[in-house]
Amino acid sequence: MSLPVTIRLSTISVRVRPRGVTVCVALLVAAFLLLCLGMTIGDVPMGLPDVLTGLFTNSDAGNAYLVQELRLPRALTGLLAGLAFGASGAVFQTITRNPLASPDMIGINAGAATAVVAGIAFGFGNGLGTTTLGLLGGLLSGLVVYLLAWRRGTTGYRILLVGIGISAMCTSLTDYLLSKAQITEAQSSMGWLVGNLANRGWDNVLPLFAACVVLFPLVLGLSRWMGTLALGDEVAAGLGTPVQPVRLGLLLAGAGLVAFATASAGPIAFVALTAPQIAQRLARVSSPPVVTSALGGGVLVLGSDIVARVLTPTGLPVGIVTGALGAPVLLWLLVRANRSGSGG
């Protein structure tokens, strides 16, 4: 565990962990480098200087168009989706006290996916329509999970169990819609379903950016209570935490972040599950830190997207790489959880 340092100024006092700050800065730098590196890849390979020139100046109009209109939206969608998935994963894992209860396990990604595939199958799912559908689907499944898990308040374990059930139902519904859809529609859905950053435009970036601007401060504001919620509901309540309102607020904000991210980038697998666990171990703390998890998610998505495009000339969807990287992490978590007797 890393030790906190206190900074005091008369009655004001702030507590920070130097290790946590170092990790955050390192991840921030890594995210920026990966963002720029990712923009060098494409049909027209570019050097890093060309990307930076195209990014900050309009001296070469063609270059500037390529970077600003084609490559930057893709990179930003990846970054923002990663941030949203990472932060949301940290929120869910903390309020349920279970590393397995990330939004991709408890049906929020699956709900968003079902809504979007339904949109594509019934022919009204493109552009802003996809975003709205993904958002509604994700929020709706989040709300259903919360309501079904409610029994004289909610407990983390019930949220996980109900969530797994809802997730399975949504996945079957998605598969049913895919089996009914025409080949072209199914293909278009599949491309989106694995989580894809190809052909993202500013219309994908802006709603997600707006969601991050609104929801991140909300999550950070409520995250003050996450320190007591990590001790369990009863201890948290005894320490003066308004457990149910805080949990509902965090759940909705977390579901909102995931829904917007899924709507823009598809349900990219395992980022919400693994980023907080990696962040927690990097920062050496006992529960996932929100900001570090968010940055970890951003780095994970951007890195995976680069790997995906370097591996094959046509470019794999990013979700395949995060899935391939995330599955071993999930197995490792399960084995560890079983060993310490706290398995989900």
Next chain:
Amino acid sequence: MTSDTPSLRVQGLRVAYDDRIVIDGLDLDIPPGQITAIVGPNACGKSTLLRTMARLLTPKAGTVCLDGRSIHDLPTRQVAQRLGILPQSPVSPEGMTVSDLVGRGRAPHQTWWRQWSTSDETAVRNALAATAMTELADRRVDELSGGQRQRAWIAMAVAQGTPVLLLDEPTTYLDLAHQIDVLDLVVDLNRDEGRTIVMVLHDLPQACRYADHLIAMKAGRIVAAGRPAEVITEELVDTVFGVRCQVTPDPVSGTPMVIPISRHHQGVS
């Protein structure tokens, strides 16, 4: 911090889980500055009473008043500055250190701009010292022995700095040495810091030894309350626990000692 005498009073309390009424029409006054032990058979509602007094459960009727105001109407944070609760067998997150856990007990006194005041620091240092956990402050809670772990949790509740402290079966799952260890600590907190303590205990002789005030419950009602020496009689133990017994003075503490009579051991006299 704990010099003022708090008052904790329960009036007309009715608590139910869905339709099953666990406590009905219960009145109770907790004597300030003393150790109160609540005893009774399994499922008599003793834990439910304690948890309702800590506003972890909402009563169907009646009130729990802390310093004259209903705790279910007060802001939860305000209650947490006056009344602490340690639930039964709490579990800390994997990898959390003792000092981190104890520090979280300060949450009701912290704000965005006051994340770690000097009084937080003093409270945590004193809590670690009072529970003899100073040496173990940097150890992981999940690597401690059962007794040390329970002391760490009590240290968290102590750091909260509340004049009233409620403990739900603080000795459960501990071996005999650790049970005595924890109960001696509870007496220290009462004698040295003047805290009002209410605890649910399973073990009747221990309750008689350590409590100034004993509350015996059966089927959601209080059967008897008062000093252990006055309350504990052979008839009462039979009524409350359904066990025939002999009551003799404890040779060590002089408090009542309950010796059950079983089918196989009918006495030597």
